[in-house]
Amino acid sequence: MRYIxxxxxxxxxTTADYQAIAQVGCEALCEPAFWAGYDRASAQGFFDYYRxxxxxxxxxxxxxxxxxxxxxxxxxxxAEDPVFAREVxxxxxxxxxxxxxxxxxxxxxxxxxxxxxxxxEEHVDLAKKFDRPILIHTPxxxxxxxxxxxxxxxxxxxxxxxxRVIIDHVEEHTAPLVLDEGFWAGMTLYPESKCSPARAIxxxxxxxxxxxWMNSACDWGISxxxxxxxxxxxxxxxxxxxxxxxKVIFGNPKEFLSQCPNFHLH
Amino acid sequence: MPTKKDIQDLYFMDSRFKLLDIAAYxxxxxxxxxxxxxxxxxxxxxxxxxxxxxxDKTRAQAVHLAFSDHSNEPAETAGLQGxxxxxxxxx
Numbered sequence: 317m318r319y320i321x322x323x324x325x326x327x328x329x330t331t332a333d334y335q336a337i338a339q340v341g342c343e344a345l346c347e348p349a350f351w352a353g354y355d356r357a358s359a360q361g362f363f364d365y366y367r368x369x370x371x372x373x374x375x376x377x378x379x380x381x382x383x384x385x386x387x388x389x390x391x392x393x394x395a396e397d398p399v400f401a402r403e404v405x406x407x408x409x410x411x412x413x414x415x416x417x418x419x420x421x422x423x424x425x426x427x428x429x430x431x432x433x434x435x436x437e438e439h440v441d442l443a444k445k446f447d448r449p450i451l452i453h454t455p456x457x458x459x460x461x462x463x464x465x466x467x468x469x470x471x472x473x474x475x476x477x478x479x480r481v482i483i484d485h486v487e488e489h490t491a492p493l494v495l496d497e498g499f500w501a502g503m504t505l506y507p508e509s510k511c512s513p514a515r516a517i518x519x520x521x522x523x524x525x526x527x528x529w530m531n532s533a534c535d536w537g538i539s540x541x542x543x544x545x546x547x548x549x550x551x552x553x554x555x556x557x558x559x560x561x562x563k564v565i566f567g568n569p570k571e572f573l574s575q576c577p578n579f580h581l582h
Numbered sequence: 583m584p585t586k587k588d589i590q591d592l593y594f595m596d597s598r599f600k601l602l603d604i605a606a607y608x609x610x611x612x613x614x615x616x617x618x619x620x621x622x623x624x625x626x627x628x629x630x631x632x633x634x635x636x637x638d639k640t641r642a643q644a645v646h647l648a649f650s651d652h653s654n655e656p657a658e659t660a661g662l663q664g665x666x667x668x669x670x671x672x673x
Contacts, residue, residue, distance in 0.1 A: 393663060396659075396660045426660065426663065427657055427660040427661065427662070427663065428651075428656055428657050429656055429657045429658065429659060429660050430656045430657070430658060431660075432656075432660070433656050455665070456664070456665040457649065457665040457666070457667045457668075458649050458650055458651050458665055458666065458667060458668055458669050459651055459665055460646075460650070461646070461647070461650040461651065461652070462650070462651045462652070462653060462654070465654070466656060487642075487646060488640060488642040488643045488646055489642075489643045489646035489647060489650070514593065515642065518642070522640070553592060554584055554592070555583060555584050555588075
């Protein structure tokens with residue numbers, strides 16, 4: 317099976333993981349900028365991180381025939397200090413035209429604070445200024461519902477093109493909020509939180525196969541870089557056709573990502 | 583599409599296993615000393631929501647909603663960077 321991994325944090329994965337996902341059909345991979353497992357001490361730390369995302373990781377992926385793309389931002393976990401966040405955001409224009417940069421992401425909220433929301437809105441303005449799509453992180457667990465509502469309200473106020481925005485980490489209670497408003501939705505397949513393969517397929521069966529993708533969001537935590545392909549196999553067990561599986565794991569991400577000027581599979 | 587029985591064939595054993603894990607977790611909390619915090623009543627509320635979901639919600643949605651923060655205003659500060667899984671009771 318061919319597939320696109322639309323959300324993975326490869327900076328914290330081994331080269332063996334690139335090999336493993338290539339062996340099961342991964343053709344392209346997208347890496348949003350996010351928290352590195354620790355708070356960076358300076359904006360210079362982000363400069364180095366953006367170089368890693370735009371230079372080192374694409375080279376590592378190419379060795380396995382995988383196209384590597386990335387999204388740029390300061391993540392909401394490190395955006396609580398607006399002065400620091402703006403210092404980091406000032407770096408983005410110097411990287412936005414690098415050949416593997418898709419847009420602005422994964423921006424969003426973590427603890428649903430006023431400062432996080434202000435920086436989120438400034439990122440949305442940045443995406444509009446550079447005419448780039450947006451990838452959005454929604455908060456975890458008990459904070460997800462409120463955070464998703466705040467994000468949707470902010471996006472409505474910003475008058476963005478909803479078809480160029482994907483709101484990630486949806487679950488059963490937030491998927492309809494996102495899809496009904498005309499945004500794209502992402503489901504994250506984690507072993508201990510977010511969605512299991514069975515629940516992700518339930519969401520597809522309940523809310524439809526349009527404007528939605530699945531990702532592993534594999535990172536430094538307990539996560540599985542093969543989660544997308546394992547869920548594809550689970551879809552087959554649930555009697556979904558090969559065409560539908562291909563649409564969900566390849567066609568849908570390709571459709572959304574093709575709105576990014578730099579996204580090309582070949 | 584699979585029938586109800588097909589779904590049982592695929593998921594009954596796994597769900598039975600997970601249900602026993604939940605029962606054993608509740609027994610474990612009961613058996614140990616000290617006071618359980620806000621997560622324990624939140625868990626009970628979520629179990630009740632699963633068994634009796636509102637008419638316009640699925641069981642999974644009802645569980646999510648039982649654990650969710652339903653306030654509307656942004657928080658003034660971040661405090662804890664992670665999440666508890668249930669909404670802490672304010673003093």
